[in-house]
Amino acid sequence: MSTLEAPVQLRNVVRQFGQQRVIDGLDLDIAPGEFVALLGASGSGKTTLLRSLAGLDSIDSGQLRVPRARAAVFQEPRLMPWKRAWKNVILGLRIPDAKARAVQALTEVGLAHRLEAYPATLSGGEAQRVALARGLVREPKLLLLDEPFAALDALTRIKMHRLIIELWRKHTPAVLLVTHDVDEAILLADRVIVLADGRIAEQLTIDLPRARDTGQDGFQAIRARLLGLLGVEVDTPAARPAAVSLRRVAQG
Numbered sequence: 001m002s003t004l005e006a007p008v009q010l011r012n013v014v015r016q017f018g019q020q021r022v023i024d025g026l027d028l029d030i031a032p033g034e035f036v037a038l039l040g041a042s043g044s045g046k047t048t049l050l051r052s053l054a055g056l057d058s059i060d061s062g063q064l065r066v067p068r069a070r071a072a073v074f075q076e077p078r079l080m081p082w083k084r085a086w087k088n089v090i091l092g093l094r095i096p097d098a099k100a101r102a103v104q105a106l107t108e109v110g111l112a113h114r115l116e117a118y119p120a121t122l123s124g125g126e127a128q129r130v131a132l133a134r135g136l137v138r139e140p141k142l143l144l145l146d147e148p149f150a151a152l153d154a155l156t157r158i159k160m161h162r163l164i165i166e167l168w169r170k171h172t173p174a175v176l177l178v179t180h181d182v183d184e185a186i187l188l189a190d191r192v193i194v195l196a197d198g199r200i201a202e203q204l205t206i207d208l209p210r211a212r213d214t215g216q217d218g219f220q221a222i223r224a225r226l227l228g229l230l231g232v233e234v235d236t237p238a239a240r241p242a243a244v245s246l247r248r249v250a251q252g
Contacts, residue, residue: 013062024198037185040195071135105133
């Protein structure tokens with residue numbers, strides 16, 4: 001990939017608070033349509049990086065290039081409680097066909113029947129679908145996801161994983177997902193980046209066919225590798241021979 005083609009490009013980016021560098025000379029490219037997951041311990045700089053890419057925080061030095069058309073979805077849906085679902089979707093948009101666009105976006109996320117609902121009447125999964133529709137209605141070239149599924153129950157998370165992949169394939173934005181869930185990162189991403197002390201400690205290409213599940217050849221090997229990078233020891237009979245699978249995945 002030529003760096004000129006990358007919708008996201010960071011060169012020697014620094015973000016600091018006082019004397020502490022939270023992002024420390026970071027270089028990163030994200031290709032058009034690429035799905036990247038970002039892992040790291042608390043305080044590693046994940047959310048700070050996402051906020052900088054979203055334009056919510058400025059950087060202190062370096063070069064940062066992102067597309068103007070970008071959207072972010074956070075762990076909390078951040079819906080306006082006094083506005084109906086469709087009005088939350090087009091919040092801040094000034095376009096003549098706003099309601100039609102909202103209806104289309106909510107239909108895509110499976111909420112055509114909840115157009116007039118107020119946020120207080122939505123389930124957690126429904127509220128996140130509205131937040132996702134609000135992001136997609138802007139037709140972003142870059143979609144930023146900051147642990148959007150963390151507060152959801154296990155079954156709802158599985159449904160949301162399937163939905164986000166379906167929408168990603170249809171709209172083809174570049175995606176950066178911040179998550180603490182290693183399995184989620186492997187299930188969704190083309191590439192997983194491990195951040196430590198504001199720098200990229202390692203990154204792995206996830207060369208597994210979709211749709212993915214934890215029983216695929218190579219999945220547990222990649223999982224063990226990522227957990228090791230995060231400081232979690234994995235020492236099971238299944239994990240040891242998986243190192244061979246990891247090499248095969250990495251080389252293949």
